[in-house]
Amino acid sequence: MDKMESMEQWRKNLETQATLSPYQEKRLVFGDGSLRPQIMLIGEAPGGEEEKQGRPFVGKAGKNLTEFLTAIALQRKDLYISNVVKFRPTKESPKTGKPINRPPSKEEIAFFLPFLQEEIRLVNPKWIVTLGNVPLKAVTGENISIGDCHGTPRPLAENRRLFPLYHPAAVIYNRSLKETYHADLQKLKAHIAHT
Numbered sequence: 001m002d003k004m005e006s007m008e009q010w011r012k013n014l015e016t017q018a019t020l021s022p023y024q025e026k027r028l029v030f031g032d033g034s035l036r037p038q039i040m041l042i043g044e045a046p047g048g049e050e051e052k053q054g055r056p057f058v059g060k061a062g063k064n065l066t067e068f069l070t071a072i073a074l075q076r077k078d079l080y081i082s083n084v085v086k087f088r089p090t091k092e093s094p095k096t097g098k099p100i101n102r103p104p105s106k107e108e109i110a111f112f113l114p115f116l117q118e119e120i121r122l123v124n125p126k127w128i129v130t131l132g133n134v135p136l137k138a139v140t141g142e143n144i145s146i147g148d149c150h151g152t153p154r155p156l157a158e159n160r161r162l163f164p165l166y167h168p169a170a171v172i173y174n175r176s177l178k179e180t181y182h183a184d185l186q187k188l189k190a191h192i193a194h195t
């Protein structure tokens with residue numbers, strides 16, 4: 001079976017498992033991009049625009065992604081981009097009664113974790129770049145915090161390397177992180193140029 005067929009099978013399996021889960025009403029947003037990437041980028045979960053378009057990082061986060069790619073001199077098609085949780089976690093807005101984003105729950109993360117691990121194995125990237133705490137903890141299995149390990153590569157199984165970054169949304173809400181985030185991106189660029 002080639003890589004595309006394996007990915008298709010993985011995807012069908014996840015769709016089936018989701019229909020048997022408490023999340024059966026949710027629309028799944030799968031990863032996309034190169035299946036032979038140097039970098040796999042992993043976010044937390046899709047937002048409203050991602051859910052609408054069925055692609056990760058196309059909403060406000062897409063603008064951050066463009067900035068990210070420009071900084072490391074790569075294009076979207078060079079990467080494989082995904083999320084830990086493959087649907088939009090929502091709650092009802094007390095003001096409007098409409099669905100708004102919320103962080104994914106422990107149960108949601110636990111449901112998707114084995115699928116993420118398989119996705120990583122199938123995509124087989126040299127580098128994994130995690131955005132924020134949720135993917136960092138999911139990928140390492142450790143209770144570590146992005147504030148302690150951003151910008152420093154860590155070895156992973158199967159000869160992969162992890163580069164933890166802050167979530168770009170955290171940078172928007174906390175302007176003082178902006179310089180740190182950009183310095184981290186320059187470090188990442190230097191690392192990937194040498195591997």
Ligand code: URA
Nearest residue numbers: 043044045056057061
């Ligand atoms: N959009 C995504 O697809 N993932 C995130 O983590 C944030 C926005």
